[in-house]
Every structure is written in C-alpha cells, then in structure tokens.
Amino acid sequence: MSWSERISNALEERHAASAFRQRQANAGGNGRWLEQNGQRYLNFSGNDYLGLSQHPALIAAWQQGAARYGVGSGGSGHVTGFSTVHQQFEQQLADWQGYSRALLFISGFAANQAVLAAMMQADDRILADKLSHASLLEAAVQSPAQLRRFAHNQPQALARLLEKPLTGETLTVTEGVFSMDGDTAPLNDLHNLARKHGSWLLVDDAHGIGVVGEQGRGSCWQQGVKPELLVLTFGKAFGCSGAAVLCDEATADYLLQFARHLIYSTAMPAAQVCALQAALTCIQQGDDLRDKLAANIARFKTGGRQLGLALTPSTSAIQPVMIGENQAALDVAQRLREQQLWVSAIRPPTVPPGSARLRLTLTAAHQPEDIDILLESLNGCSYRVSE
Numbered sequence: 348m349s350w351s352e353r354i355s356n357a358l359e360e361r362h363a364a365s366a367f368r369q370r371q372a373n374a375g376g377n378g379r380w381l382e383q384n385g386q387r388y389l390n391f392s393g394n395d396y397l398g399l400s401q402h403p404a405l406i407a408a409w410q411q412g413a414a415r416y417g418v419g420s421g422g423s424g425h426v427t428g429f430s431t432v433h434q435q436f437e438q439q440l441a442d443w444q445g446y447s448r449a450l451l452f453i454s455g456f457a458a459n460q461a462v463l464a465a466m467m468q469a470d471d472r473i474l475a476d477k478l479s480h481a482s483l484l485e486a487a488v489q490s491p492a493q494l495r496r497f498a499h500n501q502p503q504a505l506a507r508l509l510e511k512p513l514t515g516e517t518l519t520v521t522e523g524v525f526s527m528d529g530d531t532a533p534l535n536d537l538h539n540l541a542r543k544h545g546s547w548l549l550v551d552d553a554h555g556i557g558v559v560g561e562q563g564r565g566s567c568w569q570q571g572v573k574p575e576l577l578v579l580t581f582g583k584a585f586g587c588s589g590a591a592v593l594c595d596e597a598t599a600d601y602l603l604q605f606a607r608h609l610i611y612s613t614a615m616p617a618a619q620v621c622a623l624q625a626a627l628t629c630i631q632q633g634d635d636l637r638d639k640l641a642a643n644i645a646r647f648k649t650g651g652r653q654l655g656l657a658l659t660p661s662t663s664a665i666q667p668v669m670i671g672e673n674q675a676a677l678d679v680a681q682r683l684r685e686q687q688l689w690v691s692a693i694r695p696p697t698v699p700p701g702s703a704r705l706r707l708t709l710t711a712a713h714q715p716e717d718i719d720i721l722l723e724s725l726n727g728c729s730y731r732v733s734e
C-alpha cells in the first residue's frame with residue numbers, strides 16, 4: 348500500500364462511520380456569541396465557563412504585557428524564556444492552591460504528556476479512570492509503564508487493581524470534573540485508596556478549576572483532597588491557554604530535569620502570563636460569575652426536566668444530552684444550528700462507541716433568556732435517546 352492509498356483509505360473509513368472531522372473557522376467572538384459566514388449564533392460549545400476570554404481586564408493585561416515584554420518569550424524556560432513574571436505567577440498559583448511549587452506549561456496536553464513521560468518507567472503502572480482525557484491516556488499508552496483503566500468513578504474497581512503486586516511505582520490518574528460527562532470524581536476515596544497502596548494520585552482539573560471550590564480553587568480544594576500531582580489548565584475557565592503542574596519541591600525539580608516538553612519548547616510569552624495573572628484575580632474575586640453560572644445551570648436543569656429532556660446527573664457547566672448514533676447527533680446539532688444555536692456533536696473516539704452526544708456548555712456570559720431559547724429548541728428537535 349502506498350502513502351496515498353493509506354491516507355485515502357483512512358479518510359474513507361472516517362466518512363463511512365460519520366466520524367469525519369472538520370474545522371469551521373469562526374469570524375469572531377468566542378463568548379456568548381459566535382460568528383460564522385455573517386451569521387451570529389448563541390454559543391453553547393465553548394469551555395470559557397466564566398466568560399473571561401472576553402474580559403477587559405485580561406485583554407488590557409495582555410496588551411500591557413506585550414508592550415512591556417514583547418510578544419515572544421525568546422526561548423525555552425531553561426535558556427532565557429523564564430521571566431520574573433513567570434516566576435511570580437508560579438508562586439501565586441502555588442500559594443493559591445497550597446502547594447510548594449507550580450510549573451507552567453504551554454498547554455494542558457503538553458503538561459500531561461510531559462509528566463507521564465518523565466515519571467513513568469518500565470516496571471511501573473498507571474491506573475487511570477476509563478474516561479480520562481486523551482492527553483492522559485495517550486501519554487499512558489506511549490509510556491513504558493503498564494496501563495490499566497478502571498471503571499469510571501468506581502473506587503472499588505481501582506482498589507482491585509491496586510491490590511495486584513508490582514515491583515515498580517503506581518500512579519493513579521483521574522479528572523476533577525470529567526470533560527465529556529461533566530460529573531465529578533470521588534477524589535477522597537480515590538486518594539485514600541491510592542495512599543494505602545503507596546500510589547500517587549494525579550488529578551487533571553481542567554474543568555473544575557475556577558468554577559468550583561472556594562475562590563474557584565477547584566475540585567480538589569472543594570473535596571479537601573491534596574493530590575501529589577495537580578494539573579490545572581488555562582484554556583477553560585481562565586479564558587486563555589496554558590497549564591500548570593502543582594507538586595512538591597523535589598518533584599518540581601525532578602520535572603525540570605526530565606520533562607522534555609519544558610526543556611525543548613519555547614516558554615509561554617510573558618504577556619500571556621500577565622493575562623493569566625489578571626484571570627487569576629478575576630477568578631479569586633469571581634463569586635458573582637460563579638453564581639451566575641450556577642443560576643444558568645439550575646435554569647437549564649429545571650427547564651430540561653420539565654420538558655422531559657434526557658439530561659444526565661451532571662451538575663457542572665458541562666451538560667451532555669445523549670443521542671447514541673453519530674449521524675443522529677450530527678443531525679440534531681445541524682437543526683440547532685439552523686436556529687442560530689452553536690452546539691457540538693461529540694462522537695467516538697472522543698467518547699465511547701454508541702455514546703455520541705450533544706455536549707452543551709453553559710457559561711456565566713449566558714443570559715437567562717439564552718437558556719430558555721436553548722431549551723425550547725432542544726424540545727423542538729426529536730432525537731432518539733440511547734439507553
């Protein structure tokens with residue numbers, strides 16, 4: 348088979364499974380509204396849970412940062428890319444979360460890949476929740492360690508895996524709020540079990556940080572759990588991009604030696620760090636935003652229940668509506684789009700086979716009437732609900 352045959356066969360397969368992915372360029376606005384081809388849509392697809400991506404304080408901080416520090420960091424953090432602004436922000440994050448150290452990464456994907464690649468060795472094992480994000484599972488597959496996945500949010504299933512003897516080290520991996528289901532991990536139980544067996548726990552709180560817990564400190568803080576490794580990402584409620592890994596002193600020094608995504612990659616621009624500092628302040632003082640988001644979630648769930656929509660138990664900003672078949676999910680998303688609502692159909696392999704869904708996200712930028720419009724339109728779409 349030639350390269351071109353291989354590529355066209357793979358594309359054919361994707362088309363046949365209604366799984367072909369395409370990007371659609373939007374012309375501006377990533378908050379409450381999206382604009383495409385001159386048409387405005389109410390946006391129920393983003394992860395900008397607090398609406399911070401459009402916040403004047405973040406925009407001003409980024410602009411002022413660029414004026415002062417330029418737009419590029421000029422190199423890896425190990426050369427000249429690490430500035431006093433980076434240093435200060437890492438300390439702010441560590442203090443905020445009650446850790447000794449925080450290390451900035453260019454993205455959550457890079458952070459997860461880097462940590463697993465740097466930590467795991469051949470005799471080790473990774474025990475990961477089945478629904479963990481692709482950045483974690485793919486890194487786990489690539490690592491020399493053994494990967495075992497445990498049933499979603501089931502500590503008993505983790506316990507059975509932890510009991511199997513091993514010569515190396517075990518890392519237990521989960522998320523705070525799950526990206527596709529919007530439910531929350533039982534972090535206390537998972538951490539207690541992990542500790543009992545000498546395993547460390549890594550929590551990726553991409554969807555909890557900024558949104559839950561006192562001052563938006565996230566899922567771990569909310570549940571009173573301090574995992575050995577905490578991954579925060581800044582592409583969601585922080586309204587920006589980037590990530591941080593929180594850990595103890597020695598682990599941070601270890602990652603600085605062995606995390607190749609840090610060593611061989613240009614550091615985040617200082618101007619972006621300035622925007623992230625502004626985002627952190629907004630989040631710390633953001634009870635009004637979190638209240639607004641909570642009111643929107645409550646309005647959606649109450650209204651959805653009254654209409655008899657197939658909602659899940661999720662109480663987070665992520666509200667899936669399960670459809671089942673890929674094509675059916677695409678059809679419903681298309682019908683909503685015709686009514687100026689931007690909603691994503693999420694299909695395998697992002698979610699398990701047969702569980703194609705609408706992944707609705709609510710934010711603090713939505714107005715109550717936006718939620719009502721969404722509910723009415725969903726009610727008007729007849730979709731087949733999978734069991």
Ligand SMILES: *Cc1c(COP(=O)(O)O)cnc(C)c1O
Nearest residue numbers: 454455456480482526553580582
């Ligand atoms: C979005 C996401 C990531 C990736 O973060 P980026 O900063 O977008 O690369 C990692 N983990 C989870 C759970 C996510 O939802």
